Amino acid sequence: MSVDVRPVDEDEWNDLVDQSSQATPFHRAEAVGVVAEHAGATAHRLVGFKGNEPVGLFPVFTISKGPVTAAFSPPPDLKVNYLGPALLNSGKLKRRKRDRRHRRFVDGVLDWVEERDSPSYWHVRTSVGYDDTRPFQWRGYEVEPKYTYVVDLETTPDELIGRFTGDLRNKLRGEYDVTYEIGEEGPDAIDSIIEQTHERHREQGESFPVTATFVRDLADRLPDGAIRPYVCRVDGEFVGGLVDVESDDCASAWIGGVKTDAPVPVNDLVEWQLCRDAMERGRSSFDMFGANHERIYSYKAKFAPDLVTYYRLQRGSAGMNVASKLYKRFR
Numbered sequence: 202m203s204v205d206v207r208p209v210d211e212d213e214w215n216d217l218v219d220q221s222s223q224a225t226p227f228h229r230a231e232a233v234g235v236v237a238e239h240a241g242a243t244a245h246r247l248v249g250f251k252g253n254e255p256v257g258l259f260p261v262f263t264i265s266k267g268p269v270t271a272a273f274s275p276p277p278d279l280k281v282n283y284l285g286p287a288l289l290n291s292g293k294l295k296r297r298k299r300d301r302r303h304r305r306f307v308d309g310v311l312d313w314v315e316e317r318d319s320p321s322y323w324h325v326r327t328s329v330g331y332d333d334t335r336p337f338q339w340r341g342y343e344v345e346p347k348y349t350y351v352v353d354l355e356t357t358p359d360e361l362i363g364r365f366t367g368d369l370r371n372k373l374r375g376e377y378d379v380t381y382e383i384g385e386e387g388p389d390a391i392d393s394i395i396e397q398t399h400e401r402h403r404e405q406g407e408s409f410p411v412t413a414t415f416v417r418d419l420a421d422r423l424p425d426g427a428i429r430p431y432v433c434r435v436d437g438e439f440v441g442g443l444v445d446v447e448s449d450d451c452a453s454a455w456i457g458g459v460k461t462d463a464p465v466p467v468n469d470l471v472e473w474q475l476c477r478d479a480m481e482r483g484r485s486s487f488d489m490f491g492a493n494h495e496r497i498y499s500y501k502a503k504f505a506p507d508l509v510t511y512y513r514l515q516r517g518s519a520g521m522n523v524a525s526k527l528y529k530r531f532r
Contacts, residue, residue: 204249204256204302206309214246217258223287223330224258226448227275231422233260239415240264240276247313249306257306259286263318272320278410280456282349282490283328283511286310300333307336325514329488334512342516348492350506354452355485358477364505372466373473381435381465383474386442390430391416394442394457401459411456416444426482431475433467441467445475452479453488472504 209217211230218224226232230246237244242262249256262273275281286307291299314320323342327334329351334344354361362370395413402409420428429452432442443457452475458468476487491501492508 204251204305204309206247206249206306206313208246209248211246214248214258217248217255217289218287220255221258221287221289223328225283225328226423226427226446227281227284228258228260228287228328229423229427231424232419235415235418235422236276236279236281237262239412239418240273240279242273242276245314245317247310249309251302255289256291256302257286257288257310259307259310260284261310261314263314263320265318269322270318270320271322271324272314272318273323274325277324279415280411282455283326285325285327285331285514287328287331300335303333304336304339308340311340321517323514323516327512327514329509329511331511334514337514337516340516342514345513345515346510347513349509349511350489350492350498350501350504351451351509352476352487352489352504352506353485354476354480354487358480361476361480361505362473366503366505369469369503372469375466377465379435379464381433381440381470383433383470384431385429385445385478386432388417388420388430390432390439390442391420391428391444393432393439394430394444397439397441397461398457398459416456431471433463433465433471435463435465440465441471443468443471443475445479447479447482447484450484451486451488452476452482452484454490468500469503476504 214230218228233244233246240262242264245261247261248258260274262276264271264273264276275284288303291302329349338344362373392413395411395416399409427447429445429447430442431445433440440463441461444455446453446455454472461467479487489501489504489506491497
């Protein structure tokens, strides 16, 4: 029996997102809608069914510029790290049946989008946990492994800090000549974090296209606790922070965490507080990102994370050189 692919409504989609271990908060229908609005894209919430049983979900965004259409998951320039397909109801299947169902699901989604929009270019970044990219390879996609750092939180704070490097432990336990506070704050803190991140990128001659409005819209529409701004204040003044995107099992340092000249080690303290809070909320891991960047990977590695793989998948109708040019055109 083939896999039938079709769009579903928001309620059905979110029920399936909750069932997939490979889905992220950005897979939720609310986030898909916000991302589409800010990317100027058309969103397709596509689900594959074998009979009445859902086998996978795959949010796809199509963007057209002039005569050229491209398909993304996620779209460019919004700093959404992962999206792509998330599988369902495959854990108890034998390998042959699981692989066949997986391939038919991916083929069905790609065929659905290509029949509807005929994209000249595809760009997908998978979530952590989606580890079988063969259905894309067999369709001619270029597959590139990418990396993130994930801290195991299924421990105690004392055991976790004992894994950190000695210099990091000293900073976290140090005494400082100023009064500082670390903690989660409300939506207004998003503006401060994004503005500081913009300023840091300007200093480095780089662009940072994410707006506070985008992050606020996510915070407004996603369930409570999915977007958590963490802030450090010295003598009551904002000196740094980050935005945590959080699922039922994983916290993450999504946006912020830029270098500052504050009199305390802001990012170390904020990420340590987030780790402890996430433990109390029952989260099992903390995704730090940053493992792909030569400038910051050694800083992230101080927290004793595991190196975890996800994948970038690309395909262009006239070869990868053209595909790369098309991607830049849509950024």
